[in-house]
Amino acid sequence: MMTARQHLALAVLVAVLLPVGSLIQGSGVLAFRMYATTPTWHITIMAWDAQGTPRPVSATALAAGVRDALGDVLAGADHWKYAPAPHYFAAHVADLARLACARLPGISRVRVTIDRRAASDAPLETSSAARPCP
Amino acid sequence: MCSMRSMRSLGLARIGLGALFLLRTTALGRLLHLPAPAPGVPLLGWPGEGARFPIPGPLDLPDAAVAAACLVRTAAAALFALGVWTRPAGLLAGALAYLVAMQEPTAFSMTKHVLFLAVMVLACTDARAELALRPAPPESTRSSLALVRVWIASIYAWAGAAKLNRDWLSGRVLGFWVDEHIVRGPLADAWLRTAGQRALVAPLVAAGEIALAVLLLVRPTRRLGLGAAYAMHALYEVTMAPDLFGWALAFLLLTFVADIGPWREAFGRGTVAIP
Numbered sequence: 001m002m003t004a005r006q007h008l009a010l011a012v013l014v015a016v017l018l019p020v021g022s023l024i025q026g027s028g029v030l031a032f033r034m035y036a037t038t039p040t041w042h043i044t045i046m047a048w049d050a051q052g053t054p055r056p057v058s059a060t061a062l063a064a065g066v067r068d069a070l071g072d073v074l075a076g077a078d079h080w081k082y083a084p085a086p087h088y089f090a091a092h093v094a095d096l097a098r099l100a101c102a103r104l105p106g107i108s109r110v111r112v113t114i115d116r117r118a119a120s121d122a123p124l125e126t127s128s129a130a131r132p133c134p
Numbered sequence: 135m136c137s138m139r140s141m142r143s144l145g146l147a148r149i150g151l152g153a154l155f156l157l158r159t160t161a162l163g164r165l166l167h168l169p170a171p172a173p174g175v176p177l178l179g180w181p182g183e184g185a186r187f188p189i190p191g192p193l194d195l196p197d198a199a200v201a202a203a204c205l206v207r208t209a210a211a212a213l214f215a216l217g218v219w220t221r222p223a224g225l226l227a228g229a230l231a232y233l234v235a236m237q238e239p240t241a242f243s244m245t246k247h248v249l250f251l252a253v254m255v256l257a258c259t260d261a262r263a264e265l266a267l268r269p270a271p272p273e274s275t276r277s278s279l280a281l282v283r284v285w286i287a288s289i290y291a292w293a294g295a296a297k298l299n300r301d302w303l304s305g306r307v308l309g310f311w312v313d314e315h316i317v318r319g320p321l322a323d324a325w326l327r328t329a330g331q332r333a334l335v336a337p338l339v340a341a342g343e344i345a346l347a348v349l350l351l352v353r354p355t356r357r358l359g360l361g362a363a364y365a366m367h368a369l370y371e372v373t374m375a376p377d378l379f380g381w382a383l384a385f386l387l388l389t390f391v392a393d394i395g396p397w398r399e400a401f402g403r404g405t406v407a408i409p
Contacts, residue, residue, distance in 0.1 A: 002258050004277035008401035010258055011281045014251060015288035028296075032289050034244040036296035038310045065280070070189065077222050082314070084238045095189040119301040 027087045041116040042081035043074070045100055048109040057110075064105055086116040094129040101133035108133055137296060140275050140392040144256070145217070145265030147282070148224075150385030151252045152215025154378050158249055159231065161207060169377045171243075177204040179234035193236050200237055203230045214253055217266020224257025233339070245377035252386060280400035282389040287347040289383075290363070294343030302340060305332030311374075324371045342366065350390055353397070360390045 002010075022030035043059040063074035073084065083089070089096065097112045104110065111130035117123070157163040159178040163170025171178045181197035195203070196199040210227035214220055231250040235242050259278030262270045301307050309332050311317040317326065326332050348365065349359030364387065394400055 002273050004274045004401045007258070007274060007277035007281040010255070011284040011401075014255060014285045018251075019288070029242060030247060030250050031296065032244060032292035033294065033296035034271075034318075034379075035301060035311060036293070036302055038301070038306065070240065075380050082310070085242070088239050090143050099189060119299060120306060121300060 010088075027085070029085070032129065036120045039078045039083050039086045039116065039118050040120070041077060041086045041089070041114055043077040043096075044113040044115070046111045046113075047104055047107040048100045049106055050108050052108070056098070057104060062100055083116065086114070086118075090114050090116060090125065090127040093127040094131070097129040097131045101131065140279055140394070141260060141264035141272065143388040143391050144259055144261035144275070144278060144282070145263070146333055147213055147252075147385045147388050148217065148220070148256050148261035149265060150388075151249065151256060151382060152211055152224075153233070154382055154385070155211045155227065155249050156215065156254055158246070159204075159211070165267065177208055178231075179237055180204050193233065195233070195237060200234060203234050205271070207231050207234065211253065214257065217262060218268045220262030220266060220268075221257045224262075228254035228257070234370065243377060245342070245379040245382065248379060251285075252382060255282060275401070276394050277401050279389050279394050280310050281399070282329050282386060283350065283394075286383070286386050286389070287351045288309045290343045291347035294340050294345075294347070297336070297340035297343070303333075303337050305329055305334075305336045308332040308336045308339075317373050321369070351397075353393070356390055356393075360387060363387055363390075 019031040022028055045057040045059060045062060046054055047057045048054050059074045059077035060090070063071045063077075073089070077083070093112055093114050097110050100110045100112060101107065109130065109132050111128065113126060113128040115124055115126050117125070153400040156346065157166065157168055158170065161171060161176050164173065171180065179200060207227050207230035210223045210230065213223035213226055219397045228250045231246070231253075235246060235250070259281060260272045260275045261278070264274075297303070308317065308326060309329060312322060312326050312332070325335060342362075343366075346359055346363055349362060352359075361403040364384065367383055370376060371380050
């Protein structure tokens with residue numbers, strides 16, 4: 001049985017607490033910010049072979065072996081492009097490095113760097129992760 | 135006693151949102167040429183080769199658990215739409231939809247959020263009391279409507295407030311969406327062709343969305359707000375067709391049709407009569 005008071009509490013939860021919580025968490029994914037900004041990102045991937053020779057790898061090359069959402073997001077990210085969830089990827093930059101290890105044959109070490117901007121005039125934020133590849 | 139019109143609007147919203155939820159999360163939507171899971175994917179988030187996001191999500195589940203969640207979500211959504219065990223069905227459908235969506239965070243969208251949360255919110259209201267195969271007795275129709283109204287108005291308010299940033303207000307963001315063909319069509323060609331036009335339209339959009347929230351919540355302007363909201367969504371459909379967002383709001387806006395009396399009584403104690 002839902003009472004009027006419980007409906008009021010639920011209204012506060014869905015109309016205020018969820019969006020505010022999402023903004024505080026940083027993603028704003030529950031705050032109805034659709035189309036309000038154009039967050040952009042850029043990925044730099046550097047891979048080292050067994051001899052320790054570094055070579056740059058494009059994010060598009062990494063996207064080639066990945067379908068659906070991730071492939072769409074990674075493709076073209078070697079240049080600045082619109083990113084639907086830059087906060088999420090920045091938080092998982094180490095996972096992207098792990099993905100690069102798994103997808104790029106013959107490499108011994110990889111470093112992934114994500115540069116992102118919340119808006120065209122927003123400050124640059126950088127996240128980076130490096131790991132050896134088994 | 136509750137107004138039949140008020141109850142009916144909640145029942146219609148439940149059926150509409152339940153149907154949209156099913157269309158958006160199953161291959162049914164594809165048959166109707168609506169936004170739907172990708173070809174070869176029977177249910178939204180269904181695990182399969184390449185369909186899962188290979189970066190672990192916040193609550194990463196094994197494939198079998200995701201598949202089970204997709205199946206139960208769909209069954210629960212159907213029961214919700216039909217009005218059978220509506221409350222548990224709606225809460226379960228919404229919760230499982232979020233759980234499955236967490237497996238592919240970059241594919242999450244505001245339309246999905248609205249659909250998933252709407253089903254959960256409506257399950258907590260008297261939407262289960264009308265136009266249902268197994269109607270439940272009404273509990274508090276006035277506060278049910280007030281809950282949905284506050285949430286809907288907040289969506290417009292948050293959307294408008296998010297646009298109060300320099301990038302949007304200058305028209306640059308709108309220009310980006312035009313360049314990407316997200317905003318398109320003859321109206322966009324006519325009204326958003328130049329940077330000057332976009333700089334004029336962008337603040338109007340932000341102000342309009344915030345004004346809608348106020349118009350809808352203030353009793354004397356509710357009907358004006360309702361008409362303006364439908365007009366705005368019609369315009370968005372013509373220029374953007376943003377997934378099923380406009381359709382979801384169109385059904386939810388039905389809850390603004392009846393008068394629920396003054397706000398100070400909307401969340402009062404017990405089941406309250408609606409004139």
